[in-house]
């Protein structure tokens with residue numbers, strides 16, 4: 001089971017991965033693009049091949065890491081993060097060496113300006129891509145520019161370069177830190193909204209008093225089940241369960257005790273050995289409904305009788321006193337066709353329930369067809 005914090009970390013990491021995607025492909029082609037117009041590949045063929053190949057190899061490794069992200073992450077999030085950090089660090093190292101040579105090695109002078117332009121773009125691109133983890137972003141930036149600054153300080157006459165790069169480093173780092181704060185803030189807002197949405201969605205399905213499903217949710221599930229059963233010629237069964245003499249119960253013990261009794265019945269029904277696919281809901285007032293998703297017509301009476309007995313035999317205890325509660329149940333099953341509406345099935349279950357009440361309550365009645373209702 002993944003806890004909430006792990007889920008958040010996963011979202012942050014996958015966002016960072018998707019932001020870094022462009023870089024993986026860009027880095028594979030950036031070297032040839034830089035070398036080509038300045039004939040650098042002819043002037044320095046070995047250096048060109050070394051740089052282009054090393055960038056390509058790291059890009060390929062990063063692409064593999066990207067493709068197998070889910071698997072590696074499933075095995076170990078730390079391993080995935082470590083690999084991400086290492087591989088993006090490799091790219092930064094190669095670019096950094098290239099940058100140092102461009103500034104301080106005369107063989108690279110023909111491509112100095114274009115390299116500076118490329119490195120500038122790469123630095124800001126890398127910081128934007130790694131903003132979800134600002135420490136990664138700043139480390140990457142330091143790898144990219146740090147050596148050039150140090151070399152500028154060490155090599156005679158190159159101080160202006162060091163100063164210029166250091167100023168750029170400070171500027172990009174500052175933008176990165178500020179953007180990271182904004183990123184975290186919007187990420188937190190997004191998480192809060194997600195939580196509120198799922199809470200609202202949950203609440204829209206749940207009955208506030210009994211915390212089982214409500215009638216709205218039952219209706220939507222019945223519609224879905226109806227379509228499914230129509231296509232596959234399956235039987236849909238509905239049990240309407242109504243507490244007996246509940247008005248007297250309320251009058252005798254008060255509305256709040258009545259509420260507690262409704263919670264007790266809901267819990268009893270919810271626990272009463274239903275299948276995973278069965279649905280128990282509060283239909284309204286002191287009436288509950290059970291939708292049997294896969295049970296055949298023949299099983300429904302036995303299930304209804306089991307529930308009736310369970311309600312009768314599970315005492316509702318008030319201040320140590322057992323208060324008897326019973327319920328009547330109307331059952332209707334149908335194999336739906338395109339012409340029939342789900343409402344019809346509810347009407348049939350209601351008709352069976354009505355006759356169960358009329359026949360003395362605490363009983364199960366089955367609706368067979370428009371003319372016949374039987375008692376168990």
Ligand SMILES: Nc1nc2c(ncn2[C@@H]2O[C@H](COP(=O)(O)OP(=O)(O)OP(=O)(O)O)[C@@H](O)[C@H]2O)c(=O)[nH]1
Pocket residue numbers: 209242243244245246247248250254255256257258259262284285286357361
């Ligand atoms: N405590 C409480 N009572 C409720 C709630 N919803 C409906 N009721 C009460 O349930 C009672 C239902 O009464 P009736 O429809 O007359 O049915 P009954 O007294 O159970 O009689 P039979 O169904 O014929 O056995 C009413 O008194 C409603 O006020 C609720 O959420 N809480």
